[in-house]
Amino acid sequence: MIKTMFYDSPIGRLLLAEENQALIGVWIQKQKYYPNALLHHMKACGDSLILQQTITWLKHYFQGEQPSIHELTFSLKGSDFQKEVWNILCEIPYGQTMTYGEISKRMAKKRGLDHMSAQAVGKAVGHNPISIIVPCHRVVGTTGCLVGYAGGIDKKMWLLAHEGLDLNNFSIPQKGTAL
Numbered sequence: 001m002i003k004t005m006f007y008d009s010p011i012g013r014l015l016l017a018e019e020n021q022a023l024i025g026v027w028i029q030k031q032k033y034y035p036n037a038l039l040h041h042m043k044a045c046g047d048s049l050i051l052q053q054t055i056t057w058l059k060h061y062f063q064g065e066q067p068s069i070h071e072l073t074f075s076l077k078g079s080d081f082q083k084e085v086w087n088i089l090c091e092i093p094y095g096q097t098m099t100y101g102e103i104s105k106r107m108a109k110k111r112g113l114d115h116m117s118a119q120a121v122g123k124a125v126g127h128n129p130i131s132i133i134v135p136c137h138r139v140v141g142t143t144g145c146l147v148g149y150a151g152g153i154d155k156k157m158w159l160l161a162h163e164g165l166d167l168n169n170f171s172i173p174q175k176g177t178a179l
Helices: 036-041 049-062 080-089 100-111 118-126 153-162
Strands: 002-009 012-019 022-028 042-044
Touching: 002 049, 012 049, 022 049, 080 100, 080 118, 100 118
Parallel strands: 002 042
Antiparallel strands: 002 012, 012 022
């Protein structure tokens, strides 16, 4: 059974999910890839220790602190490729960004390849099930363009500014699928 709880954050309502005593999801309500198909398997549960710890982590984060990702027990559910990408996201420090291209180069090197598709990396980043905590919002386009955030560019901008980044150093797409 998947236990859930909602948390009202400064960027909107978040759905938190736990299974087998591990956090499996943090989704911004109405985001792309919101787990609509899972909703009928979920049960609201206010007494979940994992979900309470997640709320405490999020409160600290939104108060401007930098809680460690290692304070939480979570389980990333996805393909091996997605998990590799998501693990790299976990290494991006607060207040810093990494490009899709940099992640693809790391992935290629790790796999002994000459190159890897930044688009494939982007797709994996976009399907990150634990938003904010696994910091997919810290991934930007090679030219500094704020692209590809399932929660919306406005939320990505808010999170990056909250972490102290100067948004004047980034560009915002005016059209296309990145919005």
